[in-house]
Amino acid sequence: MLKDHAKLMQAIKVSGEIVGRKKLQKMIYIAKKIHFPFNDRFQFHFYGPYSEELTTRVEELCNMGFLNEVKEKKGGYFQYRYTLTEPGKEFLSLNEVDMPLLADCLVDMNEKSARFLELVSTVLFFEDLPKEEVMNKVFTLKSSQRYTEAEIDEAYQYIESLKAKIQ
């Protein structure tokens, strides 16, 4: 019952607080790509992998009162912070999700910037391509972010470090 909702709640619980919708999207996408059982469907959008299902699920959890969303103005745009509420914690305690290694990975990701996670998720989206082609994709599709080769190398290393955590 509401297993996919419970998984998302678990992700937010172990992360403590997630700041930014984009960051949340990328964290779940990366977790899914390294084989945590999230079922949200992602497609490539202008800003990288994005899941409408995940967005709606977050809205549902906010409407249920299981997630707390704080909207704050930051510069010229709005930013959202997500934490689990007490009723959310109670629900989760009755609907346990068994993903023991998730916390380690998400806490690590949560310390990274949304910009870097956007790069990591883009690299993962094109993971079947040779590195050179992935670089071309990043430079053309993400030209406005001005990622460097060093950052792309770092993204590859980061993916390996996450995979090592779940070995």
Place this chain on the structure above:
Amino acid sequence: MTYSVEKLSEEKVFKDPVHRYVHVRDRVIWDLVGTREFQRLRRIKQLGTTFLTFHGAEHSRFNHSLGVYEIVRRIIDDVFAGRQEWDHCDRLLTLCAALLHDLGHGPFSHAFEKVFDLDHEDFTRAIIVGDTEVNKVLQNVSRDFPEQVAEVIAKTSEKKLVVSLISSQIDADRMDYLQRDAYFTGVSYGQFDMERILRVMRPREEQVVIKKSGMHAVEDYIMSRYQMYWQVYFHPVSRSAEVILTKILHRAKHLFKENYPFKYEPAHFISLFCERLTLEDYLKLDEAVIMYYFQIWQDEHDPILSDLCRRFVNRNLFKYAEFDPAKEYKKLAELTALFIKAGIDPDYYLVVDSSSDLPYDFYRPGEEEERLPINLLMKSGELRELSRESEIVEAISGKRRTDHKLYYPADFLAAESTDNDIKKQIRTLLD
């Protein structure tokens, strides 16, 4: 003459109830329509199980694909032609991507994708770049043309303007399906002034933008999208049919894994069950094939599979109750226990369905760059996000509405039997 610019000796037209006519002059487009992979779309309904609620909703992905092609053709031939920001060299690429954007959809694809962990976008790509008739036509344009078309459809092409014509928050795909679905379901909600929207679309480097003067037409489109979501796409009866369909597929897969001796070998499903589906296997699946299995599975010995198939084929659907997970999740646990006591498997007969289970969306202003919003082109040349200019759009994109329903077989619970007390308790909880 080069194949990419070859024109038919005379224009071909398809009569279309939404756009009146779909016009084809390009040889490449005509050849693509004739391929077996594109013709297969005639056998896949655009709205899946919605025909069980709105009996007119029998239109196919073939109709819709031609519609999207026609809208894009009008935009680039009538509105963008001659504009500095539009590269005419992208014309054929854009038309092909519009025509083929749904090529990988399978039968009842939403349920299939959920149960068998498939993605129609992967199959769209596989058909375009694989050993298929579609690929042969595209290869005749140029060697890398299939890859270019596949990338536009996957939204990974560097030609962002072309991508945004086919896939964005105001694209030809949505403009066609809203009107087409409204027409075939018979509802009046999907109407908006598309002609006006097309006239105020302007090409920019990274996306299509809308002249400010066309804002009210876009408001109408956003409202139409909102109404169609709640009145048609999220109709509780269609969702009931979708729930049963999903459970049939789950049950058949489960039985196969348990080595259940099917009376009739489910030949078309075996590679799906074994997770070694080839493109050729996939192309053989259409809704006629699926309905054939649902017909014969009504006679299976497994009581759950046969019952679910009878329900789907004869439209004896599950009833539903409004469900508030925050307040009622403990009640759901109670109901689950009672269903088990009553001998009704809750995995198949007690189902929560949520708005996040639906493959349709609302307008999102993209406040944190999650999605590219609709941008209005102001007289000054500045771009402004739609909901910042339109109070109507701000109102419906700011207020989030979500929904959950609990589906169950009311007829099972009403049946006279020795465990009537348990069923009475269940009915009390559901009332």
